[in-house]
Amino acid sequence: MATGPSNQQTARAGEFFVAAELNKRGAYAVTFAGNMPSIDILASNRDQSRTVRIQVKTKRTGSWQTSIDHGRSCKPRDDKGSFWIFVDLGKEQDRPAYYIVPEWWARNDIHQAHQSYLKKHGGKHKFGSESKHHSIGVNRIQDWKEKWDTLRIF
Numbered sequence: 001m002a003t004g005p006s007n008q009q010t011a012r013a014g015e016f017f018v019a020a021e022l023n024k025r026g027a028y029a030v031t032f033a034g035n036m037p038s039i040d041i042l043a044s045n046r047d048q049s050r051t052v053r054i055q056v057k058t059k060r061t062g063s064w065q066t067s068i069d070h071g072r073s074c075k076p077r078d079d080k081g082s083f084w085i086f087v088d089l090g091k092e093q094d095r096p097a098y099y100i101v102p103e104w105w106a107r108n109d110i111h112q113a114h115q116s117y118l119k120k121h122g123g124k125h126k127f128g129s130e131s132k133h134h135s136i137g138v139n140r141i142q143d144w145k146e147k148w149d150t151l152r153i154f
Contacts, residue, residue: 005060014058014087015040017096027153045153051081052151055103058087063135071110071134077102083151086141099144100151109141110134 005013015031022029022043029043041054057064064086082103087096101109114134118124125131148154 010060010089011056011058013089014096015056017058017087017089018054018056018085018098019043021098021148022151022153025148025154027151043151043153050153052153053082053103055082055084056087057084057136058089060089060091063137066110066134066136067132068110068114068134069132070107071112071114072107073111074104074108077104080150080152086136086144088138098146098148099138099141100147101141101144102150110136113140 012033015033019029019031019041022041027043027045028048029041031041032039038055039053040056042051043054044051057066059065080102084101084103084106086099086101088099089096113136125133144150
């Protein structure tokens with residue numbers, strides 16, 4: 001019998017933690033429970049003059065999991081209305097750790113890391129050419145830890 005939360009429960013917990021943190025800091029936030037493709041949370045400032053879309057990635061151990069389909073070559077954009085928030089619910093912590101990155105940055109990072117991986121491994125993925133799996137370690141996003149001001153809604 002399985003113990004501990006399922007992957008789906010972990011994902012939902014991350015979304016709720018992010019929504020709670022946003023509200024605690026003075027923004028408004030609403031979750032979508034998987035009903036909105038690529039958007040887990042919509043958040044806005046108090047006067048609703050700025051609204052941002054947030055994709056949440058949550059982990060309890062190891063690295064965050066995603067797909068190479070999310071990667072693409074991107075340059076910094078003026079449209080800074082879409083973000084990814086990585087949530088670490090690790091067992092050794094009193095509270096979750098949050099890493100707030102612009103969506104363009106996350107997509108570009110996935111693309112660059114995957115291209116480097118392919119170059120290093122002769123153009124092949126170790127799980128086969130059909131695999132789209134991609135993991136993101138904390139070392140790649142460490143500079144974004146607790147960067148809530150990046151959202152510009154407080």
